[in-house]
Amino acid sequence: MIQCDGLVKIYKTDDIEVVALQGLNIRVEPGEMMAIIGNSGSGKSTLLNILGGLDRPSAGQVRVGEWDLLKISDEQLVEYKRKTVGFIWQNNARNLLPYLSALENVEMPMMLSGKVDRAYAKQLLEWVGLKDRMRNKLQQLSGGEQQRVAIAISLANRPSLLLADEPTGSVDTETSDRIMGIFRQLNRELSLTIVIVTHDMSLASKVDRVVAIRDGMTSTEFVKRNPSLDLTAAGSGSGSIKDAHEEYVVLDRAGRLQVPRGYLEALGISGKASMEFEGDRIVIRAPKQIGAEQDH
Numbered sequence: 001m002i003q004c005d006g007l008v009k010i011y012k013t014d015d016i017e018v019v020a021l022q023g024l025n026i027r028v029e030p031g032e033m034m035a036i037i038g039n040s041g042s043g044k045s046t047l048l049n050i051l052g053g054l055d056r057p058s059a060g061q062v063r064v065g066e067w068d069l070l071k072i073s074d075e076q077l078v079e080y081k082r083k084t085v086g087f088i089w090q091n092n093a094r095n096l097l098p099y100l101s102a103l104e105n106v107e108m109p110m111m112l113s114g115k116v117d118r119a120y121a122k123q124l125l126e127w128v129g130l131k132d133r134m135r136n137k138l139q140q141l142s143g144g145e146q147q148r149v150a151i152a153i154s155l156a157n158r159p160s161l162l163l164a165d166e167p168t169g170s171v172d173t174e175t176s177d178r179i180m181g182i183f184r185q186l187n188r189e190l191s192l193t194i195v196i197v198t199h200d201m202s203l204a205s206k207v208d209r210v211v212a213i214r215d216g217m218t219s220t221e222f223v224k225r226n227p228s229l230d231l232t233a234a235g236s237g238s239g240s241i242k243d244a245h246e247e248y249v250v251l252d253r254a255g256r257l258q259v260p261r262g263y264l265e266a267l268g269i270s271g272k273a274s275m276e277f278e279g280d281r282i283v284i285r286a287p288k289q290i291g292a293e294q295d296h
């Protein structure tokens, strides 16, 4: 569904250049529900905006389904945004029109693409648990309810890919669990591919795979040990990600990897390290002190 190779995004402001993505690689299979995790400023929103067609890549390769987002024309991009991808923003005001009802909000993207399907709009609102609130104006709904309307809106044109940027960033734990439950259900029932961006490690236990981004590159990947184990249904937010997921470090094609900062700090490694090949393993150590061995 998604394939990024050596993806680069540079923002130019006045005379400063920010390299938000510096050669990022990622693959997402059709029907997968996965999360992208990383600290603030690591490039998560930049990646999602490029995948959503809201921003253009600077270099590298990025394909979503049949589309090549580096080469896509402006007209095709409009089509892409309307039909292939659904987007949920962190800031609710961007998703919703407050003076319209929930139902009218869901019908809006349908109207823009020329075909209103009221029955489907109602079904979507039912799916997100708002059957009884669909005639309410958005401003009459709570933050969590508005966020669920945003999910229904993002699905109005039946996209095959759903992108959500910090969808639970400003709601309580209960609402957050509920939203993750809705995502899981949509993923199963509509075979929808879902990519969730978050800085919240506890969400990670509720998806099949987590890719960690650091400084605009993928660093580590966590894959669920037992995919049939549904942690969402159990409402389990407890336990660390390491209990349920296998951790892998990501190697790019040039053989580069990012060593977790904690490991480097624990061993006092900075600047350079020594690397040795030992039969079935590669060992990275703090460099030997020059002269230390010759002394005795």
Ligand code: ADP
Pocket: 011, 012, 013, 018, 019, 020, 038, 039, 040, 041, 042, 043, 044, 045, 046, 047
């Ligand atoms: P995240 O979503 O992980 O917090 P972002 O993708 O928003 O990170 O930002 C990555 C880097 O790119 C940051 O250093 C940020 O300041 C910079 N950046 C993001 N958007 C812009 C922009 N429109 N103009 C200039 N710099 C930007």
Ligand code: MG
Pocket: 044, 045, 046
């Ligand atoms: Mg962000």
